[in-house]
Amino acid sequence: MQYSKKVIEHFRNPHNQGRIKNADAVGQVGNLACGDVMKIYLKISENKKGESIIKDIKFETLGCAAAIAVSSALTDRVKGMTLARALTIEKDDIVKDLGGLPPIKVHCSRLGVEALHQAINQYFKK
């Protein structure tokens, strides 16, 4: 198993790591028993067209190097995006952003996307 340079970069210096106080939405997936937990915080605002966008995003992750890199790459990709567009993000997009993931780690990318979708859906339910 070998991680790409991108994965290692994100793992060393993750982007958007931390939490947002008074977040507009929060999504959390995974559990301790399986080893990975990802939490996504969103701050939502509107763009000029009146669409809801991700103004700010932060993550907290307990997990392997791949899980941390996925969280970081995911936040990079969706920051500033409309919620509608963010909902179309798939795990393969993140894998691509990371320059690939070892096959056994691909499920980490699914976890990231699920946490994001959960946060967005929570916002819509409000």
Place this chain on the structure above:
Amino acid sequence: MPKNIKPIYLDHSATTPLDKEVLKAMLPYFSQKFGNPSSLYSYGQQAAAAVDRARQQAAEFLNCQPDEIIFTSGATEADNLAIFGVASALKKTSGGKFHLITSAIEHPAVLEPFNQLEEQGAEVSYLPVKKNGVVDLEVFRKSIKDNTVFVSIMYVNNEVGSIQPIREMGKIIEKINRERARRGSRRKIYFHTDAVQALNFLNCDVKYLHVDLLSLSGHKIYGPKGVGALFVKSGTPLAGVQLGGHQEKNLRSGTLNVPGIVGLAEAIKITAKHREKNNKKIAELRNEFVSSLRRRLPGIIVNTDFKNATPAHANISFVGAEGEAILIALDLAGVAVSTGSACASASLKASSVLLAMGIKEEVAHSTIRFTFGKNNSRVERRRVLKLLPPLVRRLKRMAPEL
């Protein structure tokens, strides 16, 4: 691994660097004395003589006869040969359903052959372990049945370093064998131990241990990879598994790995000679490492029971950080360790050894195995103690509150 920094190797349970003396002993047998020991002319006989010497050295170490040693490609093959070889020989001579005993914390090289025998109809007991990773002698005694014919228990567990009471088990088995013989039963129990992780640290005299079969490997004792041996006490029923060339009394066919065998014997000689000195040095390194680490990171859980383990092992859980992430972060800082986390295994399951010890999954995922070796230094220990705590704290800070 970073450039310009000398890497620190703390994974001696996985493999060890080849000792320079071992390499020196091996070198002539690659291209000068390259003969096939089965050949009758001088080239062959030169190689055969080297194998004989190596066999003699290994026999001295194990306190057995040279013809009780079968050279193999490593401990995995030795374990497979012991288990399948005895099972297959017994099948030919005695009928009825066999009962076999092993433990839940064995290496896959033992567990998987047992799984296969179970599929083929044998009854297998997988003994549990106590919290410290040791099989309870009473549980062992009670698990033996009238139709028990084979027991395989590892001498030292590779993940936590726990030492199993092999000698006591061997004596129990001998007593039962004597009772069976008195009752006129011809059914015996044969006892195998995988001693791979014990060779550097413990007495491996097969008479002291009361074992019938014992597996060992070269690369865990600063010897070469790809070579190992199985001790088989004379009179033990064993059928060859790998057939074809009639080497090793037809019990292990295949051209002998002459340089490997020479290297294995040299490694055995060196490890036996320096055992006490190295044990002391390694224990000091490990003990001070763990007590310093406890001071710096108060929340750690030490899974290795120092009272009942090799001096090399320190299996530690860093709850709140994930093991694979710690491993990668350490690797980026030039330190090599291993982990019991699911995220580092092909099966995506936490270490079955840690789970068998009653350690919760979430704790198992945060586990790092440090195994010290004879070449580690205090300077290295100091460096790891300096860089590990901030690295663990950083990962913990990244995690959500749970």
